Amino acid sequence: MRLWQRRAILLFPYAWLLLFFLAPFVIVVKISLSQTAIAQPPYVPVLDVSAGWAGLEGFFSALSLDAYRLLVSDPIYLLSYLKSLTVAAVSTVILLVVGYPIAYGVARSPRHWQPLLVMAVVLPFWTSFLIRVYAWINILQRDGLLNDILMRLHIIAAPQAWLASDTAIYIGMVYSYLPFMVLPLYATLEKIDMTLLEAASDLGCTPLRAFWRVTFPLSVPGITAGVLLCFIPIVGEFVIPDLLGSSESLMIGQTLWTEFFANRDWPVASAIAVTLLGILVAPIMLYERLQRRQLEMFE
Amino acid sequence: MVAPPPTAAGRGWLTTKVGEMDKPAALLRIENVSKQFGPLTAVDSLSLEIGHGEFFALLGPSGCGKTTLLRMLAGFETPSSGRILLDGEDIVAVPPHRRPINMMFQNYALFPHLTVEGNVAFGLRQERLSRAEIATRVEEMLALVRLKGFNRRRIDHLSGGQRQRVALARSLVKRPRVLLLDEPLAALDKKLRAETQFELMELQRKLGTTFVIVTHDQEEAMIVADRIAVMDRGRLRQVAPPNDIYERPNSRWVAEFIGEVSLIEGALRAGGILDSVFGPLRVPPNQTARGKVWLALRPEKLRLSTTRPEGDLNALSGTVSEIGYRGGVSIYKVRLADQSLIKVALSNSGPSSRLEVSIGATIWVSWPKENGVVLTQ
Ligand SMILES: Nc1ncnc2c1ncn2[C@@H]1O[C@H](COP(=O)(O)OP(=O)(O)OP(=O)(O)O)[C@@H](O)[C@H]1O
Ligand SMILES: [Mg+2]
Numbered sequence: 091m092r093l094w095q096r097r098a099i100l101l102f103p104y105a106w107l108l109l110f111f112l113a114p115f116v117i118v119v120k121i122s123l124s125q126t127a128i129a130q131p132p133y134v135p136v137l138d139v140s141a142g143w144a145g146l147e148g149f150f151s152a153l154s155l156d157a158y159r160l161l162v163s164d165p166i167y168l169l170s171y172l173k174s175l176t177v178a179a180v181s182t183v184i185l186l187v188v189g190y191p192i193a194y195g196v197a198r199s200p201r202h203w204q205p206l207l208v209m210a211v212v213l214p215f216w217t218s219f220l221i222r223v224y225a226w227i228n229i230l231q232r233d234g235l236l237n238d239i240l241m242r243l244h245i246i247a248a249p250q251a252w253l254a255s256d257t258a259i260y261i262g263m264v265y266s267y268l269p270f271m272v273l274p275l276y277a278t279l280e281k282i283d284m285t286l287l288e289a290a291s292d293l294g295c296t297p298l299r300a301f302w303r304v305t306f307p308l309s310v311p312g313i314t315a316g317v318l319l320c321f322i323p324i325v326g327e328f329v330i331p332d333l334l335g336s337s338e339s340l341m342i343g344q345t346l347w348t349e350f351f352a353n354r355d356w357p358v359a360s361a362i363a364v365t366l367l368g369i370l371v372a373p374i375m376l377y378e379r380l381q382r383r384q385l386e387m388f389e
Numbered sequence: 390m391v392a393p394p395p396t397a398a399g400r401g402w403l404t405t406k407v408g409e410m411d412k413p414a415a416l417l418r419i420e421n422v423s424k425q426f427g428p429l430t431a432v433d434s435l436s437l438e439i440g441h442g443e444f445f446a447l448l449g450p451s452g453c454g455k456t457t458l459l460r461m462l463a464g465f466e467t468p469s470s471g472r473i474l475l476d477g478e479d480i481v482a483v484p485p486h487r488r489p490i491n492m493m494f495q496n497y498a499l500f501p502h503l504t505v506e507g508n509v510a511f512g513l514r515q516e517r518l519s520r521a522e523i524a525t526r527v528e529e530m531l532a533l534v535r536l537k538g539f540n541r542r543r544i545d546h547l548s549g550g551q552r553q554r555v556a557l558a559r560s561l562v563k564r565p566r567v568l569l570l571d572e573p574l575a576a577l578d579k580k581l582r583a584e585t586q587f588e589l590m591e592l593q594r595k596l597g598t599t600f601v602i603v604t605h606d607q608e609e610a611m612i613v614a615d616r617i618a619v620m621d622r623g624r625l626r627q628v629a630p631p632n633d634i635y636e637r638p639n640s641r642w643v644a645e646f647i648g649e650v651s652l653i654e655g656a657l658r659a660g661g662i663l664d665s666v667f668g669p670l671r672v673p674p675n676q677t678a679r680g681k682v683w684l685a686l687r688p689e690k691l692r693l694s695t696t697r698p699e700g701d702l703n704a705l706s707g708t709v710s711e712i713g714y715r716g717g718v719s720i721y722k723v724r725l726a727d728q729s730l731i732k733v734a735l736s737n738s739g740p741s742s743r744l745e746v747s748i749g750a751t752i753w754v755s756w757p758k759e760n761g762v763v764l765t766q
Contacts, residue, residue, distance in 0.1 A: 288465055289498035291485045293512030293563065303511070307502045 115367075122360035123153040133356050157361035167345065167362065171369065174342040177256070177331070178324040181263040182271075185320050186313065188264060189271035193312070194305075196272075197279035204280070211272050214265075223262060223333050230258050230334070258334035259341075263324055270323075271316040278312030279305070314377055322370055342366055416441045416599055417462070417567060422471030424457050424623075431457040433623035434471065439567075444593050444600045446610035449620030450646070455603040456495075458620075459569050462601065463492045475566065486515075491565035495572045497556035499544045505531070505555050506540040512563040530562040533592065550581050557589075561596065570602040574609065586612050607647050611635065619643050635687075640766045644685045651731040653684040657763065666727045670703045671758035683764045688734035690760035693721060693744055694753045704755040707731070709748050721746075723754050 124133040135152035138145045161167045196207040214222060229235045230252040237249040252258055282305060290300035328343035335341070340348070342362060350359035415438035424432040431454040439445045447455045460466040462473065464485030472479050480488055491512070499508050509530055513523045531537050534554040539547070547555065553573065560568055573589070574582045590613050593600045604610050610617050611631040619626040619634065626646075627639045638644035641652060655665035657679055663670045665684070672684060698704050710730060711722040714737075721733045721744075731754055735744060746752055 283496075283498065285494055285496060285498040286500060288485070289492075289494060289500070290511070291465075292463060292492050293559070294486045294515035296484075296486055299515070304500060304502075 115364075118360045119364055120153075121356050122157050122358075122364050123155065124357045125152075125154065125156060126355050126357055131356070132354050157357040158365070160358055161361055161365060166340075167342075170340050170342040170345040171366075173339050174325045174327075175369070177259060177263065177327075177341060178321050181260055181267070181324050182317055182321045184260065184264050185267055185271040186317065189268055189275055189316065190309075190313075192268075193272045193275035193279055196276050197282075208273075208276065211276075212269050215269065219266065220329065222266065223329060226258070226262055226265065226334060227253060230261070253334065254336040256335065259331050262330040262334045263327065266330060267320045267324060270319040274315035274319065275309065275312040278309045278315075282308050314380070318374065318377060321373070325370060326366060415439060416443075416476060417601075418472075418474040418477075419458075419462075420472040420474065422458075422461065422468045422473060424454070424461060424466060425469040430623050432461070432468075435623065435625055437618060437625065437628065439599060439601060442597045442599055444590065444613055444615045445602070446614035446617045447601065447603045447620060448607055448610040448617050448647075449605065451605060453620045454623040455605075455620055456571055459492070459571055459601065459603050462567070463490055463569055464488050489566040490569060491560040491563050491567075492569040493556050493560045493571065493573050495575060497552050497576075499552060499555055499559070501544050503544070504540065505536065505542045505544070505547070508544065508555055509558045509562055511559060516563070526562055530558040533561075533595075534558045549576055550585070553577060553585065557592075561592075561598070565598065567599045567601060570600060572603055572605070574604075575606075582609070589613055611647075619646060621646075637762060638685065638764065641683055641685070641764050644762070644764060649688050649732055649734075651686045651688070651729075652764075653686070655682065655684060656680060657682045661758070663763070667705050667725065670761075671701075672761055672763050673759050676763055678763065678765045685762040685764050686731070686756060686760070688720065688732040689718070689736070691731070691733040691754055691756050693723075693733050693735060693746075694755065695744075695746060695750070697753050698755040702755040702757055703761070704753050705731070706751060706753050709746050709750050709752050712746075712748065719744075721752075723752055725754075 120137075121133060124135060126132060127134045135149045137149050141148070192211070196204060196211070199207060232249050232251065232253075234252075236252055237246070240246045241249065252261075286304050286308075287297075287300050290304045291297065295303060326343050327341065328347055331341045332344055332347075346359050346362045346366075349355045349362065417437075417439040419435060419437040419439075421434045421436055422432060423430065423434050433454075435454075435458065447458060449455055457466060461468050464480070464483060468481060473481050475488075475490070500511065503511065506527055509527045510523050513526060518526075527540075528537075531539065534557055536551065536554055536558065539551070539555075544552065544555070553576070557573070570589075574585050577585060586609060589600070589602075602610070602613060611634075614631060616628060616630050617634050618628045621642060627634060627643045629637070634643065634647055638647065638650075644650045644652070653663075653665050653667070653670070655663040655670065657663055657672070657676055661672050661674050661676060663672050663682065663684055670684060692698070692702075697706070705725055707723040707725040709721060710724045711720075713720040713722075716737070718734045718736050721735065722730045723733060724730055733754055
């Protein structure tokens with residue numbers, strides 16, 4: 091391979107990030123520092139390159155942190171962030187508790203079954219996400235399938251209101267994100283050499299001890315990947331809380347949607363997005379550091 | 390001292406003749422053990438006794454059931470039938486984690502998430518010993534396998550030979566009654582393997598632990614082991630000290646499996662005479678067998694000469710068909726009257742020992758009668 095070709099290949103991911111992440115992000119940051127206006131686009135200042143140096147100066151002096159001040163002063167935003175983080179944390183824990191045994195079961199089943207079982211885990215993806223969430227509305231509503239079954243089994247006497255509650259949000263989240271937890275876990279569990287478990291049992295471990303001393307520490311990279319893949323998108327999730335949750339307390343994605351579409355307040359919507367990114371970058375960096383230290387941690 | 394001193398029985402067990410009254414009970418008794426994998430019989434009603442402090446080798450071609458037998462001793466496989474006794478107690482129902490037997494795995498099976506120290510201490514942590522005690526025993530063990538100072542090293546930062554020693558230390562630190570080693574040196578290069586063989590022997594002598602080693606390298610088995618069991622298709626062909634296996638194989642199969650051998654078929658008659666296609670040949674005295682037998686001749690026990698040798702020797706004439714120089718020895722293949730080939734190894738111990746012959750030359754192969762072994766099967 092020629093040198094320039096090699097350079098081009100190395101540059102490609104950076105170019106991609108620049109074009110589709112950094113550039114839009116800079117625009118969003120810029121909007122978040124603007125003021126709303128009845129105009130097209132609905133904010134000022136707008137950068138006017140044709141005005142030259144003076145225009146640029148005028149533009150920068152007109153930028154302000156007003157949108158961020160609003161975020162701090164009105165508790166509705168803080169509550170939304172907290173709600174999102176709580177929902178994401180609880181959902182991720184449930185996903186881990188539910189997903190780990192599934193991934194473990196698939197990884198330990200006969201080799202020729204495994205592709206089929208993995209397929210079963212991803213099968214829901216073959217229908218549209220929206221249709222699946224609407225299906226849950228059907229199941230969870232007052233005269234829906236869930237109440238029907240629970241009443242027939244005499245577990246409840248009267249129909250319960252499942253829909254428009256946090257329970258419904260958690261059901262929707264766990265259902266929708268399960269493959270994102272199971273797949274990375276399966277990938278690491280499947281790679282673990284079975285003779286390591288034999289060695290552990292040879293050295294005095296019961297099967298349960300061998301799990302905690304060998305399988306679990308070796309699956310930590312999968313846990314990390316699964317947790318990140320679930321936690322981050324759940325924090326910003328909009329569709330599931332909007333369709334299944336109540337309108338009393340909003341997740342941050344819903345608040346952002348309201349600011350953007352209902353209030354046409356682009357600067358505040360942008361400020362919410364920028365802050366959200368700031369909140370999410372912290373755990374990602376933390377995980378990255380942890381991942382490097384993990385190996386030593388589990389000694 | 391790392392382990393209790395060898396038991397009083399020690400190596401003496403080996404020399405004790407079967408039937409003597411003071412013969413101590415074997416440490417490990419395998420009684421009619423079979424293992425079936427579906428229709429396949431991997432181990433076929435095999436019986437074996439292994440003594441206290443013995444270095445025992447299981448030798449056999451690939452797929453003969455060596456690993457399966459070892460895994461049954463470790464507890465990873467349950468025999469389909471038969472008993473395994475350790476110190477007189479049946480351990481078939483005892484799970485691996487409660488057997489006082491440790492295994493060194495062929496691929497070492499070291500824990501990649503732990504350091505050298507973490508690996509060696511793994512089994513001790515399970516015994517709920519004090520931190521201080523664990524640390525001392527790990528230190529002792531690392532010193533014994535010459536890995537002092539490697540405590541905090543990660544497994545993937547070790548060479549193959551170092552990994553092998555971590556695996557050895559990890560399985561020995563628990564002071565097992567029996568250490569099982571499945572092809573422990575197979576992954577090492579030839580030179581390192583030779584060194585490690587002697588280290589293993591020294592270690593075993595120091596600790597007095599019973600070692601059961603699986604190998605398909607016959608040379609390795611002969612070097613390290615006190616006794617060798619030659620296995621073939623799930624059964625034992627012969628169990629004897631290396632010297633006996635080589636000098637007195639009990640069958641053509643064993644003779645051909647261990648080292649090189651030429652066989653001459655014939656009928657044995659009174660007076661220590663074998664009637665073969667080459668005429669009567671003398672065999673070692675006191676043969677009890679009669680009828681069809683085979684005379685086994687090791688290449689290094691034969692001599693070559695350009696003229697018919699004098700004296701009380703068996704001698705066959707033939708033509709030189711191939712000469713292979715191997716440094717220490719030269720191998721001559723001689724075609725005999727019946728067109729069969731016989732192999733002769735001559736030591737290149739001095740200039741005079743070189744035989745000045747060329748391919749196609751007529752030559753005499755000879756041996757004193759004691760150098761042949763009569764095999765009945
Ligand atoms: N778990 C298993 N299931 C089915 N067959 C098996 C199993 N383990 C071993 N076998 C079969 O049993 C036979 C003996 O295998 P084993 O591994 O004991 O041989 P080995 O003497 O150790 O051979 P090698 O020198 O190649 O390691 C082989 O034919 C093997 O295919
Ligand atoms: Mg094997």
